[in-house]
Structure formats: C-alpha cells, structure tokens
Amino acid sequence: MVPPLFPSEDGMTAILRLDHLSKSFGAVTVADALSYEVAQGEALGVIGPNGAGKTSMFNLITGTFGPDNGRVFFDGKDITNMSAAKRSHAGIARSFQVPQPFSGMTVFENAMIAATQSAGLHGHEAERFCLEVLEQTELLPKANVLAGSLTLLERKRLEMTRALCAKPKLLLLDEIAGGLTEAECKFLVQTIKDIHASGVAIIWIEHVVHALMAVVDRLIVIDFGKKIAEGEPQKIMESPEVKEIYLGIEADA
The missing domain is CATH 3.40.50.300 (P-loop containing nucleotide triphosphate hydrolases)
Incomplete structure (x- = not known):
C-alpha cells in the first residue's frame, strides 16, 4: 500500500x-x-x-x-x-550536469537499463515503455545509435530519457x-x-x-x-x- x-x-x-x-x-x-x-x-x-x-x-x-x-x-x-x-x-530520478551515458551501448540499451533496474519493468513491457519515452524525448530515431556518438543536445535528451525510464x-x-x-x-x-x-x-x-x-x-x-x-x-x-x-x-x- x-x-x-x-x-x-x-x-x-x-x-x-x-x-x-x-x-x-x-x-x-x-x-x-x-x-x-x-x-x-x-x-x-x-x-x-x-x-x-x-x-x-x-x-x-x-x-x-x-x-x-x-x-x-x-x-x-x-x-x-x-x-x-x-x-x-x-x-527519485536525476540527470547530471555532465551527461554520463553508457557510451558503448545504444540509446535504447541505456533506456532499458533504467527501466529494468530502477522501474522494475521486464520484457516487452520494458521495451514498450522505453520506446514511448524515447518518442517523448525525440530520440526514437536514434534508438539503435551508440550513446557515445550523440551530439550534446542528444546526450542531454538521453539524460532525461534515462531518468524518465525510471518512472x-x-x-x-x-x-x-x-x-x-x-x-x-x-x-x-x-x-x-x-x-x-x-x-x-x-x-x-x-x-x-x-x-x-x-x-x-x-x-x-x-x-x-x-x-x-x-x-x-x-x-x-x-x-x-x-x-x-x-x-x-x-x-x-
């Protein structure tokens, strides 16, 4: 309760x-x-x-x-x-002043870590939720791009994505x-x-x-x-x- x-x-x-x-x-x-x-x-x-x-x-x-x-x-x-x-x-979720993504993982994988580890989501539920958040933060077209290759604006959007995926x-x-x-x-x-x-x-x-x-x-x-x-x-x-x-x-x- x-x-x-x-x-x-x-x-x-x-x-x-x-x-x-x-x-x-x-x-x-x-x-x-x-x-x-x-x-x-x-x-x-x-x-x-x-x-x-x-x-x-x-x-x-x-x-x-x-x-x-x-x-x-x-x-x-x-x-x-x-x-x-x-x-x-x-x-409670936060973004950092200096973006700290997992650079060797894709944008989608970064989102999934937050959804599974913080929000406790799994499987298709986690995947659907991450895709919804990526659409909200306008990163869906970059879902399969490595986080380390993003622009500064995109990295900041990924910071918000990861935080939001923690629900x-x-x-x-x-x-x-x-x-x-x-x-x-x-x-x-x-x-x-x-x-x-x-x-x-x-x-x-x-x-x-x-x-x-x-x-x-x-x-x-x-x-x-x-x-x-x-x-x-x-x-x-x-x-x-x-x-x-x-x-x-x-x-x-």
Missing part, C-alpha cells in the same frame, strides 16, 4: 520535504539548515552562484551522501537513512540547458514542459534563467548552502538581494 502523502504549508500535497538539512565537508558548508517542500506535480526552479551547494543538495536528496543534521521526507516517508538505490526505486515521481534536472544553442534550448524546454504537464514533480537547477522561467511554478535561491529567497519566479528575479548575490548587481543602499 502506498503511504499517505503529507499536506504542504499551502494546503497542496507535498511529494518532497527537506527539514533543516545541513552538510559540511571540513570548513565548507554545502547545506545550511535547508528547508523547503515540493508539491506533487510542481516544477521548482533553483538558482544560485557557482559553489552555492545546488548539486550537493541533489546529492542529499538522492542519497549520494547523507546529511550531518536534518531530515529528508519523500512520498510520505522519512528517507534520510535510505540508500540511493532504494530512493531510485521509490521514485520517477520526482525528477531532478541539473543544468540540463547548459552549453546548448538558443534553438536547442527551446526544444529542450518544450520537452520539460511536456514532462511537467504529465504530472511529474520537477526540481530544476539552471543558470540559463530564461529557460527556467519558461517552466517553473516557483523559484528558490541558494547561496553558501542556505536558502535566501523563495517565491514567484518573476518577483524573485526582481529582488534586489537576488540581483546582488546571484547576478552581481549591487543593490541600492
């Missing part, structure tokens, strides 16, 4: 909750009492300067490493001490628009919009702000592992504090 979800502060159903999450490596703090929620089906954007702790936050959510303090709740359960593999099976309830995207041309970015944004429309919750870390703003419902800003702003995307981007910390524009006295 699927456990009940917990209500978020705004009355919606929260799929993820970070509760005062903290993590340091020596003198370097990558998460400083970080707290927020993501509603079921919501798209949350995350911005902040390089080294702010954004990717480390993803590592804490996926279980790559554990927190020093605080708790992680997902789908109604405390998963703070759950392994990364079990979190994947529970419905996630929560999809974590790490700077997936970085390095793309404007036209490539536009195609990628549309794919992410389609994923969002399907009901998958998304947390998207991105430096290409106009791409982020085209998709997300809410925005948070992180600096030195601490959440410094949260709210409606346009208002957040117009905040003097955000302009000073993130954009390097000095706020008025």
Whole structure:
C-alpha cells in the first residue's frame, strides 16, 4: 500500500520535504539548515552562484551522501537513512550536469537499463515503455545509435530519457540547458514542459534563467548552502538581494 502523502504549508500535497538539512565537508558548508517542500506535480526552479551547494543538495536528496543534521521526507516517508538505490526505486530520478551515458551501448540499451533496474519493468513491457519515452524525448530515431556518438543536445535528451525510464515521481534536472544553442534550448524546454504537464514533480537547477522561467511554478535561491529567497519566479528575479548575490548587481543602499 502506498503511504499517505503529507499536506504542504499551502494546503497542496507535498511529494518532497527537506527539514533543516545541513552538510559540511571540513570548513565548507554545502547545506545550511535547508528547508523547503515540493508539491506533487510542481516544477521548482533553483538558482544560485557557482559553489552555492545546488548539486550537493541533489546529492542529499538522492542519497549520494547523507546529511550531518536534518531530515529528508519523500512520498510520505522519512528517507534520510535510505540508500540511493532504494530512493531510485521509490521514485527519485536525476540527470547530471555532465551527461554520463553508457557510451558503448545504444540509446535504447541505456533506456532499458533504467527501466529494468530502477522501474522494475521486464520484457516487452520494458521495451514498450522505453520506446514511448524515447518518442517523448525525440530520440526514437536514434534508438539503435551508440550513446557515445550523440551530439550534446542528444546526450542531454538521453539524460532525461534515462531518468524518465525510471518512472520517477520526482525528477531532478541539473543544468540540463547548459552549453546548448538558443534553438536547442527551446526544444529542450518544450520537452520539460511536456514532462511537467504529465504530472511529474520537477526540481530544476539552471543558470540559463530564461529557460527556467519558461517552466517553473516557483523559484528558490541558494547561496553558501542556505536558502535566501523563495517565491514567484518573476518577483524573485526582481529582488534586489537576488540581483546582488546571484547576478552581481549591487543593490541600492
């Protein structure tokens, strides 16, 4: 039986909750009492300067490493001490800033690994599902091509394909628009919009702000592992504090 979800502060159903999450490596703090929620089906954007702790936050959510303090709740359960593999099976999937496909395998084989190992699908069911996802991410014509021969845009699409083939309830995207041309970015944004429309919750870390703003419902800003702003995307981007910390524009006295 699927456990009940917990209500978020705004009355919606929260799929993820970070509760005062903290993590340091020596003198370097990558998460400083970080707290927020993501509603079921919501798209949350995350911005902040390089080294702010954004990717480390993803590592804490996926279980790559554990927190020093605080708790992680997902789908109604405390998963703070759950392994990364079990979190994947529970419905958390991610893409990486630098695509990491199995280069010697085909696009379809990469998708199948995610479908069988994370989603637990087998045989024809797994094959059909992978083909559906490849069509959604516009990689179906490349299904039998070796992943190592793909263009940057295609590798980023494969990152999303592999994540989606895990049948996630929560999809974590790490700077997936970085390095793309404007036209490539536009195609990628549309794919992410389609994923969002399907009901998958998304947390998207991105430096290409106009791409982020085209998709997300809410925005948070992180600096030195601490959440410094949260709210409606346009208002957040117009905040003097955000302009000073993130954009390097000095706020008025």
